[in-house]
Amino acid sequence: MPNLIKKLLFLLEIGNHQFDSILWKTRPEKRKTLVNDIFKFKIPIGKSKKEIRELFGHEPHIYTSMTWSYPVESDQFGNTLLSLSLYFKDEIVTSIMLK
Template sequence: MPNLIKKLLFLLEIGNHQFDSILWKTRPEKRKTLVNDIFKFNVPIGKSKKEILELFGYAPHIHTSMTWSYPVESDKFGNTLMLLSLYFKDEIVTSIKIENKGGIFNYLN
């Protein structure tokens, strides 16, 4: 029964949910519910670019070789409202941030 409740809450986008790489890659409209877990457990910190591609998928917005971003939330017209930005040093993620249209929110590091 608890798994059924968790699935229902996830589908309704209520609450925060455990990061799941497959869900992140296949259900981009649900990414916002996974973000808190990414920060809580520092999911990308210390990972290589290859590991990031395996976890988050092969479609990051690559701003520079040191900054990659993944869309987290978009409006009904497809405009990105929120990005998960990963910052690399020597090919390893050292910090992460959520970027909103209205500004940047630092969670960690």
């Protein structure tokens, strides 16, 4: 029964949920519910670009080789309202920011 409740809360986008790489990659509209877990456990910190692609997918907006950004929330027209930005030094994530 607890799993059913968790799934229902996730579908309704209520609360925060445990980060799941598959959900992040396949259900971008649900990413906002996964963000707190990413920050709480610092999931990307210390990971290489290859590991980040495996975890978060191959569709980051790459601004520079040192800054990648993944859309977290978009409006009805597909414009990004909120992004998870990953900052690299020597090909390793050193910090993350939500903007």
